[in-house]
Amino acid sequence: MAVSFIEYIFTVLFSVFVIAAIIALVYSFYYASIRSEIQEELKQMAVQAADNVVKLYETAQSSEAVPSNYTSVMISEVDLRLPDSVSKRNYQMLLASSNTLWSSISSFEIGGQNATGIEETGGAKVVVQTLQSPIITVEQDIPNIDIAVMGKSENGQDSKLRYYRHNVNGTIYDTIVLGNSTMLVAMTSTS
Numbered sequence: 001m002a003v004s005f006i007e008y009i010f011t012v013l014f015s016v017f018v019i020a021a022i023i024a025l026v027y028s029f030y031y032a033s034i035r036s037e038i039q040e041e042l043k044q045m046a047v048q049a050a051d052n053v054v055k056l057y058e059t060a061q062s063s064e065a066v067p068s069n070y071t072s073v074m075i076s077e078v079d080l081r082l083p084d085s086v087s088k089r090n091y092q093m094l095l096a097s098s099n100t101l102w103s104s105i106s107s108f109e110i111g112g113q114n115a116t117g118i119e120e121t122g123g124a125k126v127v128v129q130t131l132q133s134p135i136i137t138v139e140q141d142i143p144n145i146d147i148a149v150m151g152k153s154e155n156g157q158d159s160k161l162r163y164y165r166h167n168v169n170g171t172i173y174d175t176i177v178l179g180n181s182t183m184l185v186a187m188t189s190t191s
Helices: 002-061
Strands: 071-079 091-097 103-110 113-120 123-130 137-143 148-154 160-168 171-178
Touching: 002 071, 002 091, 002 123, 002 137, 002 160, 002 171, 091 171
Parallel strands: 148 171
Antiparallel strands: 071 160, 091 123, 091 148, 103 113, 123 137, 160 171
């Protein structure tokens, strides 16, 4: 009787262990597939936004519109038509100019002496990230954009790209904005 009771306890413990292992494997597979699916959707959205920024930039650069002093004019607009959610999770998309804050620093040796070079990259970035677990961030570079790029869209709300031209005291500035913006800012230097 004592041996069968001990066998019964070991059988139950082994069964619980096997069931727990199966649940852990299934959850791990589910979590990995969800992360992969979200990452793919975010990457696709970032590439779509980057492509539209480049198309908008190329189209608007040929415009000869010149706003009067201290005014702005919207030259062109593109609706990205972003989804309301990504795998039932909230997300946000950000556009940012690179400015001089994004630099590549290279250190190398020439003739036995160390040399350092700083390469400033022109362009912009699209950053798309989920706002709920799992937090996943995807970045897409947009090279060779020499104008300010800024803005934000959450959950696909107001996901329009707008190209503005500003005249500030006779100097013309161009800006691409994602979403609504009541104030346009361009950082020109840091200290």
